[in-house]
Amino acid sequence: MSKLRILHVDDEPDIREVVDISLGLDPQFEVRACASGAEALTAAADWLPTLILLDVMMPVMDGPMTLAQLRKNPKTFDVPVLFMTARAQAREIEHYISLGAQGVISKPFDPMALADLVGEHLQALRQSNGHA
Amino acid sequence: MQRPMQFSISLIKSAIVGVAGVVNGKDGPPPQTFADEKFRLAVDASPCGMVMTDAAGMIILANTEAERLFGYPPDELIGRTMLMLVPQRLHRDYLRHHTMFSRRPETNHFGDGYKLFGLRRDGTEFPIEMRLNPIAARDGDFVLSVIVDISERLRIDRLKDEFVSTVSHELRTPLTSISGSLGLLAGGAAGKLPEAALRLISIAQNNSLRLVRLINDILDIEKIESGQIIFNFKRVDARALVEQVIEANRGYADGFHVHAWLADAPTLPAAEVYADPDRLAQVLTNLLSNAIKFSPPGGEVLVAVEARDDMIRIAIRDHGPGVPPEFKPRIFEKFAQADATDARQKGGTGLGLSIVRQIVARLGGQVGFEDAVGGGTVFHVELPAWEEGASGTIANSPQEKVG
Numbered sequence: 001m002s003k004l005r006i007l008h009v010d011d012e013p014d015i016r017e018v019v020d021i022s023l024g025l026d027p028q029f030e031v032r033a034c035a036s037g038a039e040a041l042t043a044a045a046d047w048l049p050t051l052i053l054l055d056v057m058m059p060v061m062d063g064p065m066t067l068a069q070l071r072k073n074p075k076t077f078d079v080p081v082l083f084m085t086a087r088a089q090a091r092e093i094e095h096y097i098s099l100g101a102q103g104v105i106s107k108p109f110d111p112m113a114l115a116d117l118v119g120e121h122l123q124a125l126r127q128s129n130g131h132a
Numbered sequence: 133m134q135r136p137m138q139f140s141i142s143l144i145k146s147a148i149v150g151v152a153g154v155v156n157g158k159d160g161p162p163p164q165t166f167a168d169e170k171f172r173l174a175v176d177a178s179p180c181g182m183v184m185t186d187a188a189g190m191i192i193l194a195n196t197e198a199e200r201l202f203g204y205p206p207d208e209l210i211g212r213t214m215l216m217l218v219p220q221r222l223h224r225d226y227l228r229h230h231t232m233f234s235r236r237p238e239t240n241h242f243g244d245g246y247k248l249f250g251l252r253r254d255g256t257e258f259p260i261e262m263r264l265n266p267i268a269a270r271d272g273d274f275v276l277s278v279i280v281d282i283s284e285r286l287r288i289d290r291l292k293d294e295f296v297s298t299v300s301h302e303l304r305t306p307l308t309s310i311s312g313s314l315g316l317l318a319g320g321a322a323g324k325l326p327e328a329a330l331r332l333i334s335i336a337q338n339n340s341l342r343l344v345r346l347i348n349d350i351l352d353i354e355k356i357e358s359g360q361i362i363f364n365f366k367r368v369d370a371r372a373l374v375e376q377v378i379e380a381n382r383g384y385a386d387g388f389h390v391h392a393w394l395a396d397a398p399t400l401p402a403a404e405v406y407a408d409p410d411r412l413a414q415v416l417t418n419l420l421s422n423a424i425k426f427s428p429p430g431g432e433v434l435v436a437v438e439a440r441d442d443m444i445r446i447a448i449r450d451h452g453p454g455v456p457p458e459f460k461p462r463i464f465e466k467f468a469q470a471d472a473t474d475a476r477q478k479g480g481t482g483l484g485l486s487i488v489r490q491i492v493a494r495l496g497g498q499v500g501f502e503d504a505v506g507g508g509t510v511f512h513v514e515l516p517a518w519e520e521g522a523s524g525t526i527a528n529s530p531q532e533k534v535g
Contacts, residue, residue, distance in 0.1 A: 012305055018312035021321055057301050086304045086344075108308040108344055112319035 003030040006118065007049035009040040009066065010084070011058045018111055019053065026115035037061030041069050044076045051122060053105065056085040056096075064099050071100055080125050082118070084109070181279035187272055189214045189230065201260075201281055203253040214277070219251045233264055233275070250279065258283050289358075296354055303347050311340040342481070349483035352414075353466065356490045363408040363494055367518045370403040370412075370444050371396060371437045377416040378435065381424065385433070390424045392433040403437045404518040405444045407495045412515070415491050415499075418484040419448045419511045426452030426509075443497075443514045451508040455501065463501070464489040488513075 006029050008019045016033040023029045032047060034040040038061055044052060052070070056063035063083055070076045080102040085092075088106035096104050103121050105114070175182055181198030185191055194209040202209070202217055209216075218226045250260040261282050267274040314337040316322060318330060325333070355361050371394065378392050385392045405412070423433040431451045438445050455463060467482040492499040497515035504510045 012309065014309035015305070015312065018309055018316065021316055022312070025321060086301070086308070107304065108311040108341070111312045111315040112321070 004028055004051070004122065005047060005049040006031045006051050006053060007034065007040065007044055007047065008032070008053045009034045009037065009058075009063075010053075010055040011035055012055075015055075019114065022109075022111040022114040023118065025112070026119065029115060029118070037063070037066035037069070040066055041073070041076075044070060044079060045073055048075065049079060051118065051125075052079055052081045053118070054081050054083050054101075056083050056087070064096075067100055080122075082121055178278075181277075181281075183209070183214065183217070183277045183279065184267070185214045185275050185277070187234075187274070192274070198279060201252075201258075201279065202250060217251055219249055219257050222249060230275075233266070234273075250281070259286055292358075293360075296351065300347055300351050304344065307340055307344050307347075311337060311344070314340060346481040346483070349481045349487060353483055353487055353490065356487065356494070361411075361494075363411060365406055365408055368405050368407050368409045368412060370405050370446060370515075373409060373413060374416060374435050374437055374446060377413055377420055381417060381420050384421060385424045388424050388427065389429040390427045390431050390433060392420060392424060392435065395434040395436045396438075401439065403439050403444045405515040406518045407497075407515055411491050412495065415488050415495075415513060416446065416448075418488050419513070422484060423448050423450035423452070423509075423511070426450055428452070439517060440514070442517050442519075444517050445512055445514045447510050447512040449504050449508060449510045451504075454503055454507060454509050464499075 006023055008016060008023075008031060010016050010019070010033070013035070016035070020031050020033060023031045032043060032049070034043050037058055040052065040054070043049075054063045054066060058066075061069075063085070067081055067083075070079060070081065081100070082103045082105055083096045083101050084105045084107055085096075086107045088104050093104045102125055105117060105121075109117070175193070175195045176197075178195055178197060181201045182193070182195040183191055183198050184193035191209045191212055191214055194204075196206075199206060199209065215223055215226065248260050248262060249257040251257055259282050261280045263278040265276040265278065267276055314333050317325065318333045318337055374394055378394060381392065420433065420435070427433055427450045433451075434449045436447045436449075438447075464485050466486045489499055492513055492515070495515055497513055499511070499513050501509055501511045
Protein backbone atom coordinates (compact mmCIF):
# COMPACT_ATOMS: atom_id res chain seq x y z
CA MET A 1 0.00 0.00 0.00
CA SER A 2 1.39 3.37 -0.98
CA LYS A 3 2.14 5.82 1.76
CA LEU A 4 0.24 9.03 2.40
CA ARG A 5 2.38 11.96 1.31
CA ILE A 6 2.51 14.87 3.73
CA LEU A 7 4.22 18.09 2.67
CA HIS A 8 5.12 20.20 5.68
CA VAL A 9 5.93 23.88 5.14
CA ASP A 10 7.52 25.98 7.92
CA ASP A 11 10.37 28.48 7.91
CA GLU A 12 11.53 27.26 11.33
CA PRO A 13 13.97 24.33 10.97
CA ASP A 14 13.38 23.13 14.54
CA ILE A 15 9.64 22.89 14.00
CA ARG A 16 10.24 21.03 10.72
CA GLU A 17 12.38 18.55 12.64
CA VAL A 18 9.77 18.05 15.38
CA VAL A 19 6.97 17.55 12.83
CA ASP A 20 9.14 15.15 10.83
CA ILE A 21 9.79 12.99 13.89
CA SER A 22 6.17 13.24 15.07
CA LEU A 23 4.68 12.13 11.76
CA GLY A 24 7.46 9.58 11.36
CA LEU A 25 6.00 7.71 14.34
CA ASP A 26 3.21 6.58 12.00
CA PRO A 27 4.53 4.38 9.17
CA GLN A 28 1.62 5.25 6.89
CA PHE A 29 3.08 8.73 6.34
CA GLU A 30 5.88 9.83 4.07
CA VAL A 31 6.96 13.37 4.98
CA ARG A 32 8.74 16.05 3.01
CA ALA A 33 9.55 19.48 4.38
CA CYS A 34 9.88 22.90 2.76
CA ALA A 35 11.28 26.07 4.29
CA SER A 36 9.26 28.61 2.33
CA GLY A 37 6.06 29.17 0.40
CA ALA A 38 7.93 29.35 -2.91
CA GLU A 39 9.68 26.04 -2.23
CA ALA A 40 6.33 24.52 -1.32
CA LEU A 41 4.72 25.54 -4.63
CA THR A 42 7.39 23.68 -6.59
CA ALA A 43 7.42 20.64 -4.31
CA ALA A 44 3.63 20.37 -4.30
CA ALA A 45 3.42 20.47 -8.10
CA ASP A 46 6.21 17.87 -8.48
CA TRP A 47 5.38 15.49 -5.65
CA LEU A 48 1.57 15.86 -5.53
CA PRO A 49 1.15 15.32 -1.78
CA THR A 50 -1.95 13.86 -0.15
CA LEU A 51 -2.01 16.76 2.29
CA ILE A 52 -0.08 19.97 2.96
CA LEU A 53 0.62 21.25 6.48
CA LEU A 54 1.20 24.97 6.05
CA ASP A 55 2.62 27.46 8.52
CA VAL A 56 0.77 30.81 8.53
CA MET A 57 3.46 33.35 9.36
CA MET A 58 6.42 33.00 7.02
CA PRO A 59 8.57 35.69 5.45
CA VAL A 60 8.10 36.79 1.83
CA MET A 61 5.21 34.45 1.04
CA ASP A 62 3.05 33.66 4.06
CA GLY A 63 0.66 30.74 4.43
CA PRO A 64 -2.46 32.41 2.99
CA MET A 65 -0.49 33.67 -0.03
CA THR A 66 0.97 30.21 -0.58
CA LEU A 67 -2.49 28.68 -0.38
CA ALA A 68 -3.81 31.15 -2.95
CA GLN A 69 -1.01 30.19 -5.37
CA LEU A 70 -1.60 26.48 -4.79
CA ARG A 71 -5.26 26.95 -5.65
CA LYS A 72 -4.35 28.69 -8.93
CA ASN A 73 -2.20 25.80 -10.18
CA PRO A 74 -4.17 23.05 -11.98
CA LYS A 75 -1.80 20.46 -10.50
CA THR A 76 -2.32 21.54 -6.89
CA PHE A 77 -5.65 23.33 -6.81
CA ASP A 78 -7.38 20.49 -4.97
CA VAL A 79 -4.62 19.36 -2.59
CA PRO A 80 -6.03 19.63 0.96
CA VAL A 81 -4.26 22.15 3.16
CA LEU A 82 -4.22 22.37 6.95
CA PHE A 83 -2.83 25.55 8.46
CA MET A 84 -0.59 25.23 11.51
CA THR A 85 -0.82 28.32 13.67
CA ALA A 86 -0.85 29.59 17.22
CA ARG A 87 -3.91 31.68 16.35
CA ALA A 88 -6.63 29.09 16.26
CA GLN A 89 -9.70 30.52 17.94
CA ALA A 90 -13.07 29.74 16.39
CA ARG A 91 -13.34 32.91 14.31
CA GLU A 92 -9.73 32.60 13.15
CA ILE A 93 -10.37 29.04 12.04
CA GLU A 94 -13.44 30.29 10.15
CA HIS A 95 -11.19 32.83 8.46
CA TYR A 96 -8.70 30.17 7.33
CA ILE A 97 -11.51 27.96 6.08
CA SER A 98 -12.88 30.90 4.12
CA LEU A 99 -9.48 31.21 2.44
CA GLY A 100 -9.81 27.63 1.20
CA ALA A 101 -8.01 25.63 3.88
CA GLN A 102 -9.53 22.33 5.01
CA GLY A 103 -8.67 22.81 8.67
CA VAL A 104 -6.30 24.12 11.30
CA ILE A 105 -3.85 22.46 13.68
CA SER A 106 -3.03 24.76 16.57
CA LYS A 107 0.48 25.38 17.83
CA PRO A 108 1.97 24.27 20.07
CA PHE A 109 0.72 20.82 19.18
CA ASP A 110 1.03 17.53 21.04
CA PRO A 111 3.83 15.82 19.05
CA MET A 112 2.79 12.36 20.17
CA ALA A 113 -0.75 12.97 18.90
CA LEU A 114 0.08 14.85 15.69
CA ALA A 115 0.07 11.80 13.42
CA ASP A 116 -3.34 10.75 14.77
CA LEU A 117 -4.64 14.27 14.30
CA VAL A 118 -3.47 14.40 10.69
CA GLY A 119 -4.96 10.94 10.12
CA GLU A 120 -8.31 12.12 11.52
CA HIS A 121 -8.31 15.13 9.21
CA LEU A 122 -7.56 12.91 6.21
CA GLN A 123 -10.31 10.50 7.21
CA ALA A 124 -12.79 13.38 7.53
CA LEU A 125 -11.72 14.69 4.12
CA ARG A 126 -12.18 11.27 2.54
CA GLN A 127 -15.66 11.03 4.07
CA SER A 128 -16.68 14.48 2.92
CA ASN A 129 -15.48 13.56 -0.58
CA GLY A 130 -17.53 10.39 -0.53
CA HIS A 131 -14.56 8.03 -0.45
CA ALA A 132 -15.24 6.58 3.00
CA MET B 133 -5.02 49.46 12.98
CA GLN B 134 -7.20 52.48 12.80
CA ARG B 135 -9.32 53.32 15.77
CA PRO B 136 -12.89 53.98 14.71
CA MET B 137 -14.27 57.43 14.82
CA GLN B 138 -16.57 58.29 17.68
CA PHE B 139 -18.86 61.27 17.83
CA SER B 140 -19.36 62.33 21.40
CA ILE B 141 -21.89 64.98 22.06
CA SER B 142 -22.03 66.98 25.22
CA LEU B 143 -24.76 69.35 26.14
CA ILE B 144 -23.33 72.62 27.20
CA LYS B 145 -26.36 74.74 26.53
CA SER B 146 -26.68 76.69 29.71
CA ALA B 147 -22.99 77.20 30.21
CA ILE B 148 -22.41 78.44 26.69
CA VAL B 149 -25.42 80.70 26.22
CA GLY B 150 -23.57 83.67 27.62
CA VAL B 151 -20.61 83.09 25.36
CA ALA B 152 -22.84 82.38 22.36
CA GLY B 153 -24.67 85.59 23.04
CA VAL B 154 -21.38 87.39 22.73
CA VAL B 155 -20.48 85.41 19.65
CA ASN B 156 -23.72 86.18 17.90
CA GLY B 157 -24.27 89.59 19.28
CA LYS B 158 -27.83 89.08 20.59
CA ASP B 159 -28.76 91.02 23.70
CA GLY B 160 -25.13 91.42 24.46
CA PRO B 161 -22.37 93.56 23.10
CA PRO B 162 -22.77 94.68 19.46
CA PRO B 163 -21.82 92.26 16.65
CA GLN B 164 -18.44 93.76 16.06
CA THR B 165 -17.40 92.50 19.52
CA PHE B 166 -17.71 89.00 18.09
CA ALA B 167 -13.96 89.03 18.43
CA ASP B 168 -14.25 89.69 22.10
CA GLU B 169 -10.65 89.59 23.15
CA LYS B 170 -10.85 87.03 25.95
CA PHE B 171 -13.14 84.68 24.04
CA ARG B 172 -11.06 84.81 20.88
CA LEU B 173 -7.83 84.29 22.80
CA ALA B 174 -9.33 81.33 24.64
CA VAL B 175 -10.61 79.72 21.45
CA ASP B 176 -7.36 80.38 19.60
CA ALA B 177 -5.30 78.95 22.47
CA SER B 178 -7.07 75.61 22.16
CA PRO B 179 -4.83 72.77 20.94
CA CYS B 180 -7.91 71.38 19.17
CA GLY B 181 -9.42 72.68 15.96
CA MET B 182 -12.73 74.45 16.66
CA VAL B 183 -15.28 75.22 13.99
CA MET B 184 -18.71 76.67 14.70
CA THR B 185 -21.50 76.31 12.17
CA ASP B 186 -25.01 77.69 11.96
CA ALA B 187 -28.16 75.69 11.37
CA ALA B 188 -27.47 75.66 7.62
CA GLY B 189 -24.01 74.19 8.16
CA MET B 190 -22.19 77.40 7.26
CA ILE B 191 -19.02 78.20 9.15
CA ILE B 192 -19.23 81.27 11.37
CA LEU B 193 -16.06 80.70 13.38
CA ALA B 194 -12.82 78.77 12.98
CA ASN B 195 -9.88 79.00 15.34
CA THR B 196 -6.20 79.10 14.39
CA GLU B 197 -5.69 75.38 14.99
CA ALA B 198 -8.60 74.52 12.68
CA GLU B 199 -7.11 76.71 9.96
CA ARG B 200 -3.73 75.07 10.48
CA LEU B 201 -5.15 71.53 10.43
CA PHE B 202 -7.05 72.10 7.21
CA GLY B 203 -4.41 74.36 5.62
CA TYR B 204 -6.49 77.51 5.20
CA PRO B 205 -5.31 81.11 5.66
CA PRO B 206 -7.02 83.18 8.37
CA ASP B 207 -10.72 83.84 7.84
CA GLU B 208 -10.96 82.00 4.51
CA LEU B 209 -13.26 79.41 6.08
CA ILE B 210 -15.82 81.90 7.39
CA GLY B 211 -19.07 81.92 5.46
CA ARG B 212 -18.36 78.64 3.66
CA THR B 213 -19.96 75.24 4.11
CA MET B 214 -18.62 72.73 6.62
CA LEU B 215 -18.72 70.12 3.85
CA MET B 216 -15.59 71.64 2.32
CA LEU B 217 -13.69 70.12 5.24
CA VAL B 218 -15.11 66.64 4.61
CA PRO B 219 -13.97 64.35 1.75
CA GLN B 220 -16.60 64.04 -0.99
CA ARG B 221 -17.01 60.29 -0.40
CA LEU B 222 -18.03 60.98 3.21
CA HIS B 223 -20.51 63.80 2.52
CA ARG B 224 -23.53 61.53 2.77
CA ASP B 225 -22.34 60.05 6.06
CA TYR B 226 -21.60 63.49 7.43
CA LEU B 227 -25.01 64.86 6.45
CA ARG B 228 -26.74 61.82 7.90
CA HIS B 229 -24.94 62.24 11.21
CA HIS B 230 -25.61 65.96 11.14
CA THR B 231 -29.32 65.35 10.63
CA MET B 232 -29.41 62.79 13.44
CA PHE B 233 -27.59 65.23 15.64
CA SER B 234 -30.02 68.06 14.81
CA ARG B 235 -32.96 65.87 15.69
CA ARG B 236 -31.51 64.46 18.87
CA PRO B 237 -28.74 66.70 20.17
CA GLU B 238 -29.12 65.07 23.56
CA THR B 239 -27.88 61.78 22.10
CA ASN B 240 -24.78 60.77 23.94
CA HIS B 241 -22.88 59.29 21.06
CA PHE B 242 -23.39 57.65 17.72
CA GLY B 243 -21.31 56.33 14.89
CA ASP B 244 -19.37 53.52 16.57
CA GLY B 245 -17.15 51.95 13.95
CA TYR B 246 -17.38 55.03 11.76
CA LYS B 247 -14.10 56.38 10.39
CA LEU B 248 -13.90 60.12 9.89
CA PHE B 249 -11.39 61.99 7.81
CA GLY B 250 -10.76 65.69 7.30
CA LEU B 251 -10.07 67.22 3.87
CA ARG B 252 -7.23 69.73 3.66
CA ARG B 253 -7.23 72.70 1.27
CA ASP B 254 -4.66 70.89 -0.89
CA GLY B 255 -6.98 67.89 -1.29
CA THR B 256 -5.15 65.52 1.06
CA GLU B 257 -6.99 63.70 3.82
CA PHE B 258 -6.15 63.02 7.45
CA PRO B 259 -7.93 60.97 10.15
CA ILE B 260 -9.75 63.03 12.73
CA GLU B 261 -11.77 62.66 15.85
CA MET B 262 -14.60 65.15 16.27
CA ARG B 263 -16.81 66.13 19.18
CA LEU B 264 -20.03 67.94 18.36
CA ASN B 265 -21.37 70.39 20.91
CA PRO B 266 -24.85 71.83 20.43
CA ILE B 267 -25.14 75.48 21.29
CA ALA B 268 -28.60 76.96 21.84
CA ALA B 269 -28.15 80.70 21.53
CA ARG B 270 -30.88 83.29 21.62
CA ASP B 271 -30.75 83.78 17.87
CA GLY B 272 -30.70 80.16 16.88
CA ASP B 273 -29.00 76.81 17.21
CA PHE B 274 -25.34 76.35 16.42
CA VAL B 275 -22.89 73.48 16.47
CA LEU B 276 -19.35 73.76 17.77
CA SER B 277 -17.16 71.01 16.26
CA VAL B 278 -13.99 70.26 18.20
CA ILE B 279 -11.56 68.48 15.91
CA VAL B 280 -8.38 66.55 16.71
CA ASP B 281 -5.90 65.16 14.17
CA ILE B 282 -5.38 61.51 15.22
CA SER B 283 -2.77 60.58 12.58
CA GLU B 284 -0.02 60.25 15.18
CA ARG B 285 -2.18 58.23 17.57
CA LEU B 286 -3.10 55.81 14.79
CA ARG B 287 0.54 55.50 13.77
CA ILE B 288 1.52 54.62 17.34
CA ASP B 289 -1.40 52.15 17.58
CA ARG B 290 -0.17 50.45 14.41
CA LEU B 291 3.39 50.26 15.76
CA LYS B 292 2.14 48.80 19.03
CA ASP B 293 0.02 46.21 17.24
CA GLU B 294 2.93 45.21 15.03
CA PHE B 295 5.20 44.99 18.05
CA VAL B 296 2.79 42.82 20.04
CA SER B 297 2.14 40.59 17.05
CA THR B 298 5.85 40.20 16.28
CA VAL B 299 6.86 39.57 19.88
CA SER B 300 4.12 36.99 20.38
CA HIS B 301 5.13 35.15 17.21
CA GLU B 302 8.82 35.29 18.11
CA LEU B 303 8.07 33.89 21.57
CA ARG B 304 5.64 31.23 20.45
CA THR B 305 7.85 29.86 17.68
CA PRO B 306 10.70 28.65 19.93
CA LEU B 307 8.16 27.45 22.48
CA THR B 308 6.55 25.26 19.82
CA SER B 309 9.92 23.66 19.16
CA ILE B 310 10.70 23.31 22.87
CA SER B 311 7.38 21.81 23.91
CA GLY B 312 7.36 19.62 20.79
CA SER B 313 10.82 18.23 21.49
CA LEU B 314 10.00 17.66 25.16
CA GLY B 315 6.73 15.99 24.21
CA LEU B 316 8.56 13.60 21.88
CA LEU B 317 11.12 12.77 24.57
CA ALA B 318 8.43 12.27 27.20
CA GLY B 319 6.44 10.11 24.81
CA GLY B 320 9.38 7.81 24.18
CA ALA B 321 9.99 8.83 20.56
CA ALA B 322 13.73 8.83 21.26
CA GLY B 323 13.71 5.63 23.30
CA LYS B 324 12.98 4.73 26.90
CA LEU B 325 14.29 7.23 29.43
CA PRO B 326 15.11 6.73 33.13
CA GLU B 327 12.33 7.69 35.58
CA ALA B 328 14.25 10.71 36.92
CA ALA B 329 14.82 12.06 33.39
CA LEU B 330 11.13 11.68 32.61
CA ARG B 331 10.22 13.65 35.73
CA LEU B 332 12.58 16.46 34.74
CA ILE B 333 11.27 16.50 31.19
CA SER B 334 7.74 16.66 32.53
CA ILE B 335 8.67 19.73 34.60
CA ALA B 336 10.22 21.42 31.56
CA GLN B 337 7.23 20.53 29.39
CA ASN B 338 4.66 21.84 31.89
CA ASN B 339 6.56 25.09 32.22
CA SER B 340 6.91 25.62 28.48
CA LEU B 341 3.15 25.18 28.17
CA ARG B 342 2.69 27.62 31.04
CA LEU B 343 4.74 30.17 29.13
CA VAL B 344 2.50 29.69 26.11
CA ARG B 345 -0.56 30.30 28.28
CA LEU B 346 1.05 33.40 29.74
CA ILE B 347 1.78 34.81 26.29
CA ASN B 348 -1.77 34.05 25.16
CA ASP B 349 -3.22 35.70 28.28
CA ILE B 350 -1.04 38.80 27.92
CA LEU B 351 -2.08 39.12 24.28
CA ASP B 352 -5.72 38.63 25.20
CA ILE B 353 -5.72 41.22 27.92
CA GLU B 354 -3.87 43.70 25.74
CA LYS B 355 -6.42 43.26 22.99
CA ILE B 356 -9.38 43.51 25.34
CA GLU B 357 -8.04 46.63 27.02
CA SER B 358 -7.29 48.33 23.72
CA GLY B 359 -10.78 47.49 22.44
CA GLN B 360 -9.42 45.44 19.56
CA ILE B 361 -11.62 42.42 20.10
CA ILE B 362 -14.87 42.26 18.23
CA PHE B 363 -17.73 40.79 20.21
CA ASN B 364 -20.24 38.94 18.05
CA PHE B 365 -23.38 38.96 20.14
CA LYS B 366 -25.95 36.33 19.45
CA ARG B 367 -28.52 34.10 21.13
CA VAL B 368 -26.64 31.52 23.19
CA ASP B 369 -28.01 28.52 25.08
CA ALA B 370 -26.07 28.95 28.32
CA ARG B 371 -26.67 25.39 29.49
CA ALA B 372 -25.45 23.85 26.24
CA LEU B 373 -22.37 26.08 26.28
CA VAL B 374 -21.60 25.11 29.88
CA GLU B 375 -21.85 21.44 28.93
CA GLN B 376 -19.45 21.98 26.02
CA VAL B 377 -16.95 23.75 28.28
CA ILE B 378 -17.16 20.99 30.90
CA GLU B 379 -16.61 18.38 28.20
CA ALA B 380 -13.68 20.29 26.73
CA ASN B 381 -12.06 20.44 30.18
CA ARG B 382 -12.73 16.83 31.10
CA GLY B 383 -9.16 15.78 30.40
CA TYR B 384 -7.87 18.65 32.49
CA ALA B 385 -10.19 17.68 35.37
CA ASP B 386 -9.14 14.05 35.10
CA GLY B 387 -5.52 15.16 35.53
CA PHE B 388 -6.46 16.61 38.92
CA HIS B 389 -8.78 13.67 39.74
CA VAL B 390 -11.66 16.11 39.96
CA HIS B 391 -15.19 15.53 38.66
CA ALA B 392 -16.90 18.54 37.07
CA TRP B 393 -20.57 18.37 36.18
CA LEU B 394 -23.63 20.45 35.37
CA ALA B 395 -25.90 20.21 38.39
CA ASP B 396 -29.07 21.33 36.57
CA ALA B 397 -31.85 19.01 35.52
CA PRO B 398 -32.24 19.02 31.73
CA THR B 399 -35.96 19.71 32.14
CA LEU B 400 -35.38 23.22 33.47
CA PRO B 401 -36.61 26.09 31.27
CA ALA B 402 -34.22 27.40 28.65
CA ALA B 403 -31.51 29.75 29.88
CA GLU B 404 -30.52 31.80 26.88
CA VAL B 405 -28.18 34.74 27.06
CA TYR B 406 -27.26 37.50 24.67
CA ALA B 407 -23.50 37.11 24.39
CA ASP B 408 -20.49 36.23 22.24
CA PRO B 409 -20.29 32.42 22.58
CA ASP B 410 -16.49 32.25 22.03
CA ARG B 411 -15.80 34.85 24.68
CA LEU B 412 -18.31 33.40 27.11
CA ALA B 413 -16.68 30.00 26.63
CA GLN B 414 -13.33 31.62 27.45
CA VAL B 415 -14.80 33.06 30.67
CA LEU B 416 -16.30 29.73 31.71
CA THR B 417 -13.11 27.85 30.83
CA ASN B 418 -11.06 30.17 33.04
CA LEU B 419 -13.46 29.85 35.97
CA LEU B 420 -13.83 26.11 35.56
CA SER B 421 -10.10 25.44 35.27
CA ASN B 422 -9.52 27.54 38.41
CA ALA B 423 -12.18 25.59 40.28
CA ILE B 424 -10.65 22.30 39.13
CA LYS B 425 -7.06 23.07 40.04
CA PHE B 426 -7.97 24.41 43.48
CA SER B 427 -10.13 21.36 44.30
CA PRO B 428 -8.71 18.49 46.34
CA PRO B 429 -8.13 15.18 44.53
CA GLY B 430 -11.40 13.27 44.42
CA GLY B 431 -13.35 16.52 44.79
CA GLU B 432 -16.10 17.77 42.56
CA VAL B 433 -16.95 21.01 40.82
CA LEU B 434 -20.63 21.81 40.36
CA VAL B 435 -21.91 24.18 37.71
CA ALA B 436 -25.46 25.56 37.84
CA VAL B 437 -27.37 27.75 35.39
CA GLU B 438 -30.47 29.59 36.51
CA ALA B 439 -32.70 32.42 35.29
CA ARG B 440 -33.13 35.43 37.57
CA ASP B 441 -35.50 38.09 36.22
CA ASP B 442 -33.88 39.36 33.04
CA MET B 443 -30.48 37.89 33.89
CA ILE B 444 -28.99 34.41 33.62
CA ARG B 445 -26.69 33.35 36.42
CA ILE B 446 -23.99 30.74 35.91
CA ALA B 447 -22.43 29.55 39.18
CA ILE B 448 -19.32 27.40 39.53
CA ARG B 449 -18.76 25.88 42.93
CA ASP B 450 -15.54 24.25 44.04
CA HIS B 451 -14.57 22.50 47.26
CA GLY B 452 -11.14 24.06 47.51
CA PRO B 453 -9.53 25.93 50.40
CA GLY B 454 -11.48 29.13 49.68
CA VAL B 455 -10.17 32.61 48.93
CA PRO B 456 -8.06 34.09 51.75
CA PRO B 457 -9.77 37.21 53.18
CA GLU B 458 -6.79 39.46 52.49
CA PHE B 459 -6.78 38.38 48.84
CA LYS B 460 -10.47 38.99 48.15
CA PRO B 461 -10.24 42.71 47.33
CA ARG B 462 -7.61 42.18 44.62
CA ILE B 463 -8.57 38.80 43.22
CA PHE B 464 -9.56 40.28 39.83
CA GLU B 465 -6.41 42.39 39.48
CA LYS B 466 -3.77 41.53 36.90
CA PHE B 467 -1.03 39.14 38.04
CA ALA B 468 -2.89 38.65 41.31
CA GLN B 469 -2.06 35.44 43.18
CA ALA B 470 -3.14 34.55 46.70
CA ASP B 471 0.49 34.01 47.60
CA ALA B 472 3.80 33.94 45.81
CA THR B 473 3.89 30.19 45.54
CA ASP B 474 0.46 29.95 43.93
CA ALA B 475 1.59 30.45 40.38
CA ARG B 476 4.28 27.80 40.68
CA GLN B 477 2.02 25.30 42.42
CA LYS B 478 -1.01 25.84 40.24
CA GLY B 479 0.56 26.78 36.92
CA GLY B 480 -1.56 29.93 36.60
CA THR B 481 -0.61 33.17 34.96
CA GLY B 482 -2.39 35.48 37.38
CA LEU B 483 -4.28 36.98 34.46
CA GLY B 484 -7.21 34.59 34.12
CA LEU B 485 -9.64 36.32 36.48
CA SER B 486 -8.69 39.75 35.19
CA ILE B 487 -9.53 38.57 31.67
CA VAL B 488 -12.79 37.11 32.99
CA ARG B 489 -13.81 40.38 34.59
CA GLN B 490 -13.02 42.42 31.49
CA ILE B 491 -14.84 40.08 29.11
CA VAL B 492 -17.90 39.82 31.37
CA ALA B 493 -18.04 43.62 31.59
CA ARG B 494 -17.95 43.83 27.79
CA LEU B 495 -20.74 41.25 27.66
CA GLY B 496 -22.82 43.58 29.82
CA GLY B 497 -22.71 41.34 32.87
CA GLN B 498 -21.07 40.98 36.23
CA VAL B 499 -18.77 38.46 37.86
CA GLY B 500 -18.41 37.86 41.58
CA PHE B 501 -17.71 35.21 44.17
CA GLU B 502 -18.62 34.21 47.67
CA ASP B 503 -17.59 31.63 50.23
CA ALA B 504 -19.56 28.43 49.79
CA VAL B 505 -21.43 26.92 52.69
CA GLY B 506 -19.39 24.01 53.96
CA GLY B 507 -16.14 25.25 52.39
CA GLY B 508 -14.93 26.17 48.95
CA THR B 509 -15.92 29.07 46.74
CA VAL B 510 -18.74 29.89 44.35
CA PHE B 511 -17.86 32.09 41.38
CA HIS B 512 -20.83 33.41 39.48
CA VAL B 513 -21.39 35.24 36.22
CA GLU B 514 -24.60 37.13 35.55
CA LEU B 515 -25.43 38.00 31.96
CA PRO B 516 -28.37 39.66 30.25
CA ALA B 517 -30.97 37.11 29.19
CA TRP B 518 -31.64 36.92 25.46
CA GLU B 519 -34.62 38.98 24.34
CA GLU B 520 -36.53 38.81 21.10
CA GLY B 521 -35.31 41.41 18.64
CA ALA B 522 -31.81 41.86 20.07
CA SER B 523 -28.99 41.08 17.69
CA GLY B 524 -25.88 42.51 16.10
CA THR B 525 -22.17 43.02 16.39
CA ILE B 526 -20.43 45.40 18.70
CA ALA B 527 -17.40 46.35 16.69
CA ASN B 528 -14.93 48.39 18.62
CA SER B 529 -12.38 48.15 15.89
CA PRO B 530 -11.71 46.59 12.54
CA GLN B 531 -11.38 42.82 12.46
CA GLU B 532 -8.58 41.71 14.71
CA LYS B 533 -5.54 40.47 12.92
CA VAL B 534 -5.06 36.77 12.45
CA GLY B 535 -2.05 34.68 11.54
